[in-house]
Amino acid sequence: MKPPVLSRLVLGWLAPSELRETLLDDLDEVFAARVAQHGPKHARAWYRRQARSGLASLVTMRARGARESEMPPDPRPSRFDSFGRDVRYALRMLRRAPGFTAAAVLTVALGVGATTTVFSVVYALLVKPLPYPGADRLVMVWQDMRARGGPADEWATPGNLVDWKAESRVFASLAAIRGWGPTLTGVGDPEPLVGEQVTQQYFEVLGVPPATGRTFSAEEMLPTGPRVVILSHGLWQRRFGDDPNVLGRRIVLGGEPHEIVGVMPPGFRPAILTTAELWRPDRLNLANPSRGAVVLRVVARLQPGLHMTQVDAAARALGKQLEARYPQSNTKTSINVVPFQEQVVGDARAGLLVLLGAVVVVLLIGCVNIANLLLARASIRSREIAVRTALGAGRWRVVRQLLTESLVLAGIGGVIGVVLSYWGVKGLVALAPAGSPRLAEVGIDAAVLAFAAAVTGLAGLLFGLAPAMHMVREQLTLALKASGRGTAGSAGQRTRRVLIVAEIAVALVLLVGGGLLLRTFVQLQRVDLGFDPTNVLVGFVVPPRVKYQTDEDRKIFYDQILERVSALPGVRTAALTSVVPLSGGDSDMSFTIEGAPPPRTADEAPATWYRLVSAGYLEAMGIPLKRGRNVAPHEAEPVLLINEEMAKRHWAGQDPIGKRIRFSDDSPWFTIVGIAGDVKQQGARPAPRAQTFIPYWHLPEPGITVVLKTASQPETLTMPLRQAVRAVDPDIPVTNIAAMTTLVSESIEEPRFLAMLVGLFAGLALVLAAIGIYGVLSYAVSQRAAEIGVRLALGAGRRDVFSLIVADGFRLAVIGVAIGVIVSFFVAPGLSTLLFHVKPIDPVTFVLVVAAILAVAVCASVIPARRATRVDPLTALRAE
Amino acid sequence: MALNRIELLTLLAIVRLGEKAYGVTIYDEIQRVAGSDVSMAGVYSAIDRLERRGLVRAWRSEPRPERGGRARRHYAVTASGRDLLRHERELTARMWRGLVLDPTGRRR
Numbered sequence: 001m002k003p004p005v006l007s008r009l010v011l012g013w014l015a016p017s018e019l020r021e022t023l024l025d026d027l028d029e030v031f032a033a034r035v036a037q038h039g040p041k042h043a044r045a046w047y048r049r050q051a052r053s054g055l056a057s058l059v060t061m062r063a064r065g066a067r068e069s070e071m072p073p074d075p076r077p078s079r080f081d082s083f084g085r086d087v088r089y090a091l092r093m094l095r096r097a098p099g100f101t102a103a104a105v106l107t108v109a110l111g112v113g114a115t116t117t118v119f120s121v122v123y124a125l126l127v128k129p130l131p132y133p134g135a136d137r138l139v140m141v142w143q144d145m146r147a148r149g150g151p152a153d154e155w156a157t158p159g160n161l162v163d164w165k166a167e168s169r170v171f172a173s174l175a176a177i178r179g180w181g182p183t184l185t186g187v188g189d190p191e192p193l194v195g196e197q198v199t200q201q202y203f204e205v206l207g208v209p210p211a212t213g214r215t216f217s218a219e220e221m222l223p224t225g226p227r228v229v230i231l232s233h234g235l236w237q238r239r240f241g242d243d244p245n246v247l248g249r250r251i252v253l254g255g256e257p258h259e260i261v262g263v264m265p266p267g268f269r270p271a272i273l274t275t276a277e278l279w280r281p282d283r284l285n286l287a288n289p290s291r292g293a294v295v296l297r298v299v300a301r302l303q304p305g306l307h308m309t310q311v312d313a314a315a316r317a318l319g320k321q322l323e324a325r326y327p328q329s330n331t332k333t334s335i336n337v338v339p340f341q342e343q344v345v346g347d348a349r350a351g352l353l354v355l356l357g358a359v360v361v362v363l364l365i366g367c368v369n370i371a372n373l374l375l376a377r378a379s380i381r382s383r384e385i386a387v388r389t390a391l392g393a394g395r396w397r398v399v400r401q402l403l404t405e406s407l408v409l410a411g412i413g414g415v416i417g418v419v420l421s422y423w424g425v426k427g428l429v430a431l432a433p434a435g436s437p438r439l440a441e442v443g444i445d446a447a448v449l450a451f452a453a454a455v456t457g458l459a460g461l462l463f464g465l466a467p468a469m470h471m472v473r474e475q476l477t478l479a480l481k482a483s484g485r486g487t488a489g490s491a492g493q494r495t496r497r498v499l500i501v502a503e504i505a506v507a508l509v510l511l512v513g514g515g516l517l518l519r520t521f522v523q524l525q526r527v528d529l530g531f532d533p534t535n536v537l538v539g540f541v542v543p544p545r546v547k548y549q550t551d552e553d554r555k556i557f558y559d560q561i562l563e564r565v566s567a568l569p570g571v572r573t574a575a576l577t578s579v580v581p582l583s584g585g586d587s588d589m590s591f592t593i594e595g596a597p598p599p600r601t602a603d604e605a606p607a608t609w610y611r612l613v614s615a616g617y618l619e620a621m622g623i624p625l626k627r628g629r630n631v632a633p634h635e636a637e638p639v640l641l642i643n644e645e646m647a648k649r650h651w652a653g654q655d656p657i658g659k660r661i662r663f664s665d666d667s668p669w670f671t672i673v674g675i676a677g678d679v680k681q682q683g684a685r686p687a688p689r690a691q692t693f694i695p696y697w698h699l700p701e702p703g704i705t706v707v708l709k710t711a712s713q714p715e716t717l718t719m720p721l722r723q724a725v726r727a728v729d730p731d732i733p734v735t736n737i738a739a740m741t742t743l744v745s746e747s748i749e750e751p752r753f754l755a756m757l758v759g760l761f762a763g764l765a766l767v768l769a770a771i772g773i774y775g776v777l778s779y780a781v782s783q784r785a786a787e788i789g790v791r792l793a794l795g796a797g798r799r800d801v802f803s804l805i806v807a808d809g810f811r812l813a814v815i816g817v818a819i820g821v822i823v824s825f826f827v828a829p830g831l832s833t834l835l836f837h838v839k840p841i842d843p844v845t846f847v848l849v850v851a852a853i854l855a856v857a858v859c860a861s862v863i864p865a866r867r868a869t870r871v872d873p874l875t876a877l878r879a880e
Numbered sequence: 881m882a883l884n885r886i887e888l889l890t891l892l893a894i895v896r897l898g899e900k901a902y903g904v905t906i907y908d909e910i911q912r913v914a915g916s917d918v919s920m921a922g923v924y925s926a927i928d929r930l931e932r933r934g935l936v937r938a939w940r941s942e943p944r945p946e947r948g949g950r951a952r953r954h955y956a957v958t959a960s961g962r963d964l965l966r967h968e969r970e971l972t973a974r975m976w977r978g979l980v981l982d983p984t985g986r987r988r
Contacts, residue, residue, distance in 0.1 A: 022903060058921050
């Protein structure tokens, strides 16, 4: 019965040299006694405990020794050989083998650099708390509509906000947020801004008060209250030049004067719209709140000391209560409380964890390669080490020296890796999909540095351990007796082959992951979105409510805009729409079908996504008209178009053309005159939904997007578009100008990013595996030179020798591939949430990956195999 | 300078063991009598400190036949070690004199 090897190794490594033998002997003695007394399991546990709890004592003892040895007048001879000498010796050894050192340092630097880069993102997004005091108590509160087939995170009605605030004991404070997009006028150029309209407790929930000034008063929250605004630090600097007397000043926002009452501190993160630069009270009628429209996003601060399960239970109970109280509006509606951090990170989580996994695998493969190099060197150095042992160096002394060397190697690589990761982080942030959460917070900070140090140390131990353990096991005296070749290296060679097989298996798993994500990206690109994005430019225009108060005002404004942009040279078709595909601005409207039985509750009424359009919309956006006719410009009769999905859902087996629907009791009946093709309004993944196209002159809501189908490069029309709108009203800017092709590629930016990075790491893994195979075979050829010489001398052909070596590499690859495929079968399903139209066990991907790895393995074997054919039998045998 | 707990236990164990005091027996003695869970490395660390302060000295046993014939490092308490222990005991005893604790630990 032997004590645990690793514990013994660690103890021996740390113990001061003089004490080492004594301590280990003593431990062995007690261990033996414990085995006899309590059995081996207990004894091994005891030994490990000894190693663990003894570490601190050994380190302090060592430090004490080092301190003492630095003191020159100490008459006693130093009892401890210093760690510094080991490091100096290690550096000397590494300098002596510059090729090996460069290869190993570079591998560590790349591995640690990549791992640190990815970790810095993972840390900033998933681990680091959001920049609010007590951020762990912040939650988002949603209406949970799953029971009626809706989303789990529906926005809230003002009525529910009032009830949640009044009746729930789990929330310390609650605030609702609505988007706000005012244009700042009267101070230089008009500038469209992003803001949030908030309820009174907004700043209390987030725990961040204004740096100067005050929050909103109760009076300012009333529907008739005075208009006030709080600025962000950035806006205050940018537009008001740090003016210290800005409080009390009046500015015009969206045509209305607002008094500035506060400025937020620098670095304040808005709750929902992270680019928001100003806040004003959302003057909701909370005395008599609406229960119909879901318009609010709600953030809350929990009471201290609550567990999420308690919060969920309380939320469910309150949901039930409200359901009973308001059967009209709250049927099958529950409350969903989501920790704020989780909400912010959202879908990015799965992808990030995959990335981290991939990069760690690359690092591991790198470590395996270095371990292999070290093993090869260990065999080469076995004579040197045998000599040192013979001259009185203890085994532990040698092991410690080897481990120190690998740690020094890792340390140098780690430092370079951290430097590399500075650029890596910059590149990653620049490449990351627009709108990724919390990107501004990504960087190299103390926590990331600590991680890099830990990874470096672990990597050093990892690739140093195999050669060191190998040394411990090997009968070093044998090396002196043997001719310096042959038997001494065979155990090392076996270890190296096992490592290579593992390396190939792991690389295969990574390649399968990369392949699946790549196929997903290709599939996403192939999806027919239902419209033609080529040569289409879009831009958003909002007529301010103050100036354009009535429907008629806005209708005339839209008419004028359409007339102007249609006349622009280079425009084939101009159109208007309230919602552009892929812009994510859709909202539901419920409707009634003429003659259909009335729904029992308001919630069971059918609903449709609706968009206001001009007559040319289908043509400009390239959406096919499947049946019926298009609406005519300014057709006075209330007519509209629907999409195929809506026809299928509500008029299955009938002809919807000629049928009539309306959206409220006081709206006219609209006649359906045509059916348009389905548009993937929210990107490739979600299924199409029922859609309605309503002519804008019947319902001129504020805010419209101009759509221009152009003859050539759509971007060239950016300036003409701005000028055309300015000609109608000089105070109205055009925002969000973009080519539709850009919106399309942005919609698949995240899968592309993920596929690209995982693919990159998989490629790196493949290259490293190839280098590993090459290294092992080259070494094997040099070791087997004599054997090959004999074969050649006895009449084997060069071809036989060649295929002998290639087959050797191929055999390693096949075993590795077999293991890798089995592992992939278990790992790949973990990716399924990230995949699209690709099964996790995708035969195409698997076959291609296996073929690629086998091909690479053969290629990596060719050079050593060639070298084997050039062995000169005479020289090889003479050397024996 | 006063002794910390493990140093005191180690020193006492060496006195109790006399000629038999070496790593294993010291460790066992502390474990057996005091019942505290110490590590072997901790014991050696304490011995190291005691040695540096001249309270303990090491001596080599006769080479043993059973374990490769090497000599064992044994430990014995020096005169100043004994003085310090005596002093510690008196100090502690003085502090205890006339003291009765009720179960709640308050002074009566």
